[in-house]
Amino acid sequence: MHWLDSTFNELTLDQLYDLLKLRVDVFVVEQTCYYPELDNLDRHAQTRHIMAYKNEKLAAYLRVLPAGTTYSTNPAIGRVVIANDARGNGLGHQLMQRALSSCQRYFPQQTVKMSAQEHLETFYNTHGFVKCSSGYLEDGIPHISMIQET
Numbered sequence: 001m002h003w004l005d006s007t008f009n010e011l012t013l014d015q016l017y018d019l020l021k022l023r024v025d026v027f028v029v030e031q032t033c034y035y036p037e038l039d040n041l042d043r044h045a046q047t048r049h050i051m052a053y054k055n056e057k058l059a060a061y062l063r064v065l066p067a068g069t070t071y072s073t074n075p076a077i078g079r080v081v082i083a084n085d086a087r088g089n090g091l092g093h094q095l096m097q098r099a100l101s102s103c104q105r106y107f108p109q110q111t112v113k114m115s116a117q118e119h120l121e122t123f124y125n126t127h128g129f130v131k132c133s134s135g136y137l138e139d140g141i142p143h144i145s146m147i148q149e150t
Contacts (some may be wrong), residue, residue: 052098
C-alpha cells in the first residue's frame with residue numbers, strides 16, 4: 001500500500017483524476033446520489049487529500065478540511081471512500097488513522113468534526129467520534145454530525 005497526504009497543488013493530474021473518479025463512482029453512481037461533487041473545497045490551500053494506492057490503483061481516499069470551511073471552528077473529515085474491490089479488509093480503519101494523524105500534524109489541538117452517513121456511526125465510534133446531532137438528510141442520504149472525543 002502506498003499512502004499520500006497531499007495538498008491540491010501537490011497532486012498530479014493522474015492522482016486528481018483518480019480521486020474524482022473514485023468519488024463519483026461510489027457517491028454518485030453506486031449510491032445514486034446526485035450532488036455537486038466539485039465544491040471548490042478540494043482546492044483550499046490547507047485541504048489535505050489522503051490517498052491509498054494498491055498496485056497503482058486508488059483504493060481509498062478522504063479529505064481533511066481546515067476550520068472555516070465545513071465548520072466555522074473545527075477541521076473536518078469528509079468524502080471518506082473505499083473502492084468497491086478494496087472493502088472488507090480493514091482499509092477504512094487504516095484510512096481513518098492516517099486522517100487523524102494528518103489532523104494532529106496540520107491542525108494541532110483542534111477538535112475534528114464530520115458529517116457521517118448514519119449507518120457508519122459504530123465504525124466512526126471506534127476512531128473516537130461521537131454523535132453530536134440528530135439525524136438529517138444530506139443529498140438524500142441519512143447523516144449525523146460527529147465530533148472527536150477529547
